[in-house]
Amino acid sequence: MSAFDVIVIGGGVGGAGVALKAQAHGLKVAVIEQRDWGGTTVNRGSTPKKILLAAAEAHRQFRLTTFAATTPAIDWAKLAAYRDTVVTQTAVNFKARFQATGVTTYEGHAEFTDSHHVRVNGQLLQADKIVIATGAHPFELSFPGSQWVQHSGSFFRSEQLPVRLTILGAGIIAMAIASIANEAGANVTVVQHDAVALRGYDPELVARLVADLKQRGVIFRFNDEVAALAQTNHGLQVTTRTNATFETDAVYTALGRTANVADLHLEQAGVIYTSQGIQVEEQLQTTQSSIYAIGDCAAAGVPKLANYAIYQGKYVGDSLVAPVGFPIKYPMPVTAVFSLPRLAQAGVTVLQAQAEPDKYQIKEKSLAHWLNYQRQHDDQARLKLIINRQNQLVVGAEVYSATADELINELAILIQQRVSVARLHDLFLAYPSVATDLYGIWV
Numbered sequence: 001m002s003a004f005d006v007i008v009i010g011g012g013v014g015g016a017g018v019a020l021k022a023q024a025h026g027l028k029v030a031v032i033e034q035r036d037w038g039g040t041t042v043n044r045g046s047t048p049k050k051i052l053l054a055a056a057e058a059h060r061q062f063r064l065t066t067f068a069a070t071t072p073a074i075d076w077a078k079l080a081a082y083r084d085t086v087v088t089q090t091a092v093n094f095k096a097r098f099q100a101t102g103v104t105t106y107e108g109h110a111e112f113t114d115s116h117h118v119r120v121n122g123q124l125l126q127a128d129k130i131v132i133a134t135g136a137h138p139f140e141l142s143f144p145g146s147q148w149v150q151h152s153g154s155f156f157r158s159e160q161l162p163v164r165l166t167i168l169g170a171g172i173i174a175m176a177i178a179s180i181a182n183e184a185g186a187n188v189t190v191v192q193h194d195a196v197a198l199r200g201y202d203p204e205l206v207a208r209l210v211a212d213l214k215q216r217g218v219i220f221r222f223n224d225e226v227a228a229l230a231q232t233n234h235g236l237q238v239t240t241r242t243n244a245t246f247e248t249d250a251v252y253t254a255l256g257r258t259a260n261v262a263d264l265h266l267e268q269a270g271v272i273y274t275s276q277g278i279q280v281e282e283q284l285q286t287t288q289s290s291i292y293a294i295g296d297c298a299a300a301g302v303p304k305l306a307n308y309a310i311y312q313g314k315y316v317g318d319s320l321v322a323p324v325g326f327p328i329k330y331p332m333p334v335t336a337v338f339s340l341p342r343l344a345q346a347g348v349t350v351l352q353a354q355a356e357p358d359k360y361q362i363k364e365k366s367l368a369h370w371l372n373y374q375r376q377h378d379d380q381a382r383l384k385l386i387i388n389r390q391n392q393l394v395v396g397a398e399v400y401s402a403t404a405d406e407l408i409n410e411l412a413i414l415i416q417q418r419v420s421v422a423r424l425h426d427l428f429l430a431y432p433s434v435a436t437d438l439y440g441i442w443v
């Protein structure tokens with residue numbers, strides 16, 4: 001039987017965060033991966049998404065900025081081949097990094113036999129500490145014809161662009177798929193069961209994005225759900241709860257994700273989980289103190305995002321050598337929706353500020369007249385800054401623009417460093433750039 005100081009179940013970004021930290025601390029570490037090294041992020045999430053998005057973005061920029069009579073079409077087959085090359089190479093590098101640093105890798109499905117033992121490919125492994133980093137899978141729906149439904153990951157790895165595609169859910173993944181597919185020439189329909197798209201983001205900025213996508217031809221069906229799908233000679237016939245019918249070629253779900261816990265035999269290890277994921281306390285220990293859970297599989301009360309999974313992984317990697325003795329403390333939240341244009345937020349949100357008007361003031365600024373936005377025809381670009389009324393410091397920001405993901409990171413640095421206008425003006429930056437616009441927009 002092989003024995004380790006730490007076994008990590010799951011070779012995604014969270015698992016890598018723990019394993020590489022623990023290894024750097026001199027521990028003997030094993031990582032077990034059952035499917036693809038790099039997990040969701042590398043294989044079905046942000047890596048393939050951002051490759052496809054680059055093409056859609058270039059197409060949109062060409063259309064908006066060149067005044068050309070026609071825009072060349074995206075060659076989806078070649079784009080897909082390039083995407084697969086990048087994904088494959090990234091996954092290979094992911095595994096190679098473990099091996100280069102001395103982490104032992106296993107390929108196969110891991111399951112607990114007790115709180116210190118895990119079985120993989122019939123082999124029993126033992127460890128003092130075990131970290132569960134098994135991620136999550138797409139939420140499934142069940143209705144007549146639901147066997148024709150694919151997951152969002154299938155869109156990001158598709159070989160062909162469907163002519164007509166339908167997305168279930170109007171969340172963070174749906175908006176990225178709708179933006180990419182629409183720009184690449186597909187007819188897109190988004191079905192959202194209630195009236196709220198991109199829950200948690202400023203509804204006014206979300207309405208701008210929805211209106212923008214509608215104007216480009218995306219159909220939104222709010223307050224509706226798909227009730228049945230049937231195969232026809234021409235594709236799939238969709239019937240909704242409100243009895244609307246339409247034809248489509250592919251249906252993708254983007255309805256949220258459920259923790260991967262079912263086949264780990266957690267009961268053998270004394271680890272409790274709920275529908276939210278594996279129960280963890282504030283130092284990410286499960287109900288069995290030698291076992292931790294991190295990333296998308298843990299019910300830790302934070303967004304299920306790659307940056308949180310990595311942060312939790314590093315925290316646990318440190319705790320394994322010397323218990324930190326204090327709860328995990330998360331940095332200020334910073335997130336982006338990779339739609340065209342993008343939405344991004346940092347710190348206190350507009351919705352939180354609106355709920356506490358005595359505490360926060362919201363300052364809204366159009367960005368459209370700044371050169372960086374003019375040159376990109378980004379004429380809807382907007383920024384909302386949240387100001388703490390007591391000390392007049394900026395504590396949050398939301399941005400709607402083609403480059404919102406970049407600006408939000410710059411704003412996040414200013415917010416976290418509590419940078420004053422005077423200090424910002426002392427900074428010497430390359431001009432003209434998105435960063436130098438900050439001279440004019442910071443309060």
Ligand SMILES: Cc1cc2nc3c(=O)[nH]c(=O)nc-3n(C[C@H](O)[C@H](O)[C@H](O)COP(=O)(O)OP(=O)(O)OC[C@H]3O[C@@H](n4cnc5c(N)ncnc54)[C@H](O)[C@@H]3O)c2cc1C
Nearest residue numbers: 010012013014034039040045110134135295296304305306
């Ligand atoms: C389409 C999409 C786009 C996204 N885009 C972004 C983004 O832009 N920014 C962002 O921050 N986040 C994004 N996310 C979220 C991000 O991908 C996840 O938060 C992140 O992957 C979580 O990392 P993890 O290590 O917890 O899980 P995962 O990356 O899912 O890794 C878990 C690994 O564990 C393996 N595993 C599971 N069970 C077992 C077992 N029993 N034995 C062995 N191995 C097992 C799985 O095969 C998997 O490889 C996106 C997600 C999706 C689906």
Ligand SMILES: NC(=O)c1ccc[n+]([C@@H]2O[C@H](COP(=O)([O-])OP(=O)(O)OC[C@H]3O[C@@H](n4cnc5c(N)ncnc54)[C@H](O)[C@@H]3O)[C@@H](O)[C@H]2O)c1
Nearest residue numbers: 169170171172173174191192193225254255256304305336
């Ligand atoms: N840029 C990023 O940071 C990024 C990008 C993609 C994914 N992610 C991560 O992936 C997770 C999953 O994303 P997602 O877009 O699948 O989930 P989501 O929670 O963002 O959105 C799901 C949407 O589907 C709706 N919905 C639920 N049931 C429905 C039904 N039957 N019919 C129609 N609509 C229905 C929900 O109301 C919600 O609006 C996110 O929570 C996030 O953690 C992050």
